[in-house]
Amino acid sequence: MKREVYKGLEEEALKGMSMEKFMELANSRERRTLKRLSTNPQLKKLVAKVRELKAKNPKKIIRTHVREAVILPEWLGLTFGVHNGKEFKNVPITLEKIGRRLGDFSHTTGRVLHAGPGIGATRGSKFVAVK
Numbered sequence: 001m002k003r004e005v006y007k008g009l010e011e012e013a014l015k016g017m018s019m020e021k022f023m024e025l026a027n028s029r030e031r032r033t034l035k036r037l038s039t040n041p042q043l044k045k046l047v048a049k050v051r052e053l054k055a056k057n058p059k060k061i062i063r064t065h066v067r068e069a070v071i072l073p074e075w076l077g078l079t080f081g082v083h084n085g086k087e088f089k090n091v092p093i094t095l096e097k098i099g100r101r102l103g104d105f106s107h108t109t110g111r112v113l114h115a116g117p118g119i120g121a122t123r124g125s126k127f128v129a130v131k
Contacts, residue, residue: 004095006073011095014073022073026099030070042066050075063088067103082106 006014007025014022023031037044046066053062054074063081071093081088082102089106091097097105 006095006098011076014095014098015076017073019072026070030099033068033070043069047072050078054078061090064102067101067106069102071097071100071102073098084108 004011009017009025019034023034026034033043037047043066046064046069050062051074053060058078061079061081063083065083067082075093076095076098078093080091080093080102082091082105083089084106085108091102091105
């Protein structure tokens with residue numbers, strides 16, 4: 001059985017980790033984003049909201065538009081509703097998602113599947129059966 005770890009640390013060790021300790025483990029891009037936490041009011045508000053809701057009701061889905069938020073280890077086990085431009089997609093936070101962005105798991109574009117030619121599209125399509 002494979003153990004789930006993030007950069008050599010297990011889930012229990014990560015849950016109690018402070019922001020400063022996590023910043024030492026994070027990649028440079030995420031580290032710079034977390035350093036600028038005080039300058040981004042939306043991100044700062046989200047972190048405060050998550051801490052408040054985690055203490056009250058950890059099962060509640062946290063809806064947010066802040067797609068650029070870095071997933072922190074203290075968010076393990078929570079579920080976020082991340083807006084993709086049209087709707088909120090549920091993103092459960094697991095060990096593999098730590099250090100990534102919330103928007104990475106709520107895609108803004110969907111797959112386009114085109115049907116066959118419609119009636120009136122070409123001369124040959126007038127013989128296509130209409131359902």
